[in-house]
Amino acid sequence: MENKPIARTLRLLSQLMELHEENSFKIRSVANASFKVDKLPFNVADKTPAELETVDGIGKSTASKITELLQTGTIKELQTLIEKTPEGVMEMMAIKGIGPKKVGVIWREMGIENTGELLYACNENRLIELKGFGAKTQAEIIKAIEFRMASNGKFLFAQVEQQAHDFMGQLKAVFPEALKHIAGEFRRYNEVISELSIVIGNNNREMALDTLEQSDLLKSVKMIDNHVTGELENGLLVDITCVEKGEYFKTLFLNTGTDEHVQAVLDRLSEPLDQPESEEMIYKKAGLQWIQPELREGDTYIEKAAQDALPKLITLTDLKGSLHNHSTWSDGVHTVEEMALYCRDVMKLEYLGMCDHSRTAVYAKGLNIERVLQQHEEIDHLNKKLDGFHIFKGIESDILNDGSLDYPEEILQRFDFIVASVHSNLKMDIDKATTRLIKAIENPYTTILGHPTGRLLLSRNGYQIDHKKVIDACAANNVVIEINANPLRLDLDWRWQQYALDKGVWLSINPDAHRKEGHHDMQFGVYAARKGGLYKERCLNALSLQQIQEVFKQKRA
Structure with a gap:
């Protein structure tokens, strides 16, 4: 085992000891040893327990912990603390800006056990009531949690709504004459967004693809067939489908609803779609009332649309x-x-x-x-x-x-x-x-x-x-x-x-x-x-x- 994972394990042990309010001297001793091990010019695993005890900053007690880790792959004391700690509290300790002591206060005094509850409490302005916290700390925690949530590739609709509309504004400036619309889960108002799907209908599809590929609108741009993919500054993936104008409404329809919904509509068609002049025409040919994009999840509303009985949705x-x-x-x-x-x-x-x-x-x-x-x-x-x-x-x-x-x-x-x-x-x-x-x-x-x-x-x-x-x-x-x-x-x-x-x-x-x-x-x-x-x-x-x-x-x- 290399020095770095040993140092990380000792650091986690010191953090959990602090979280559970153990002896402050022991906490400092383990934390100092973690820092020391990380900086040593030799491999700790090559030393005997007796040799480790003589290393400045380690000592007998910590040396025994390192030996136990090297021999068993873990430290019993650490495992005991992990078992006493909810998984979400462990996750909170990784948030930049709050240490184990503050996490302990949040956990014990507010009953918060994961980052989601913590973000919600911050949005409700609860953290500033706690001793040792303030508006600035609360704002930094919100920022850190939202960054962590974004790193998994999924975003709340509210987090990306403005960026999506801003990006569409940029596309309109680049392609003023083209037909263009957001499709996919964003158009359906899904609560969680993993990709921004956009359809562009242009008289010259190849030119549109080249323009997008060479522009700086997106990061990590790739072109595959008639798709240009990339991501926005916040990490949201973007998939732009470019088609000729005659194919635009068909493509928008195909890229908006879920697969089950699209298939349910297509199954009702007696002839190919060809080049419809609107989405409404597609539903009309299928014998259906036009279905709002947000209702295009599965086949739930197909029968109501067939009976012209769709609700007038609330605004x-x-x-x-x-x-x-x-x-x-x-x-x-x-x-x-x-x-x-x-x-x-x-x-x-x-x-x-x-x-x-x-x-x-x-x-x-x-x-x-x-x-x-x-x-x-x-x-x-x-x-x-x-x-x-x-x-x-x-x-x-x-x-x-x-x-x-x-x-x-x-x-x-x-x-x-x-x-x-x-x-x-x-x-x-x-x-x-x-x-x-x-x-x-x-x-x-x-x-x-x-x-x-x-x-x-x-x-x-x-x-x-x-x-x-x-x-x-x-x-x-x-x-x-x-x-x-x-x-x-x-x-x-x-x-x-x-x-x-x-x-x-x-x-x-x-x-x-x-x-x-x-x-x-x-x-x-x-x-x-x-x-x-x-x-x-x-x-x-x-x-x-x-x-x-x-x-x-x-x-x-």
């Missing part, structure tokens, strides 16, 4: 209010009034639903009963003060381990509406997790089921639940299901939204905003909702102020 302008938001009362950045004014004056909405964290969420400054009452007084005052706008008294109540909500009944009945969410004990098996949710759904005070699986895209899988049972329970108990619009969540997953709609369940596109600008995340929720087939007539916050007041009134009754 951002359909939304009249913003529900499930956090203020400075818990872990938000802005006050209730600042959030309200932003929704009224910038977002042009009619109402705001405040849902600060409940008392069990101590890591997020959850509201005890006294603070709930104080916040309600403030909201009453603001509602008298604000013209043409209303603030609803909500709470994001933690769903406790047994499925109960976080306050006694006399407090629950004071809220206009309640978002019930799971934030703790995410490792229940599917039966226990499902039972827990259903009990919360059956609570008569639950208005909305918040982020049903707790997933964090690209970093934490949601806890396993029986989606059908949970959705059926919401249908039976008149509980709305949230589409959490935070780009890291987008939960309820679009793949289950159609089932919910078929069961008569209403959905709500909630930003889970922790700052004023967070309300704009509703756009990403709209994208996810459109993929699920949502239309405004079944979206809770597409109701007018008067309509939603009546809904909340009936629920409380």
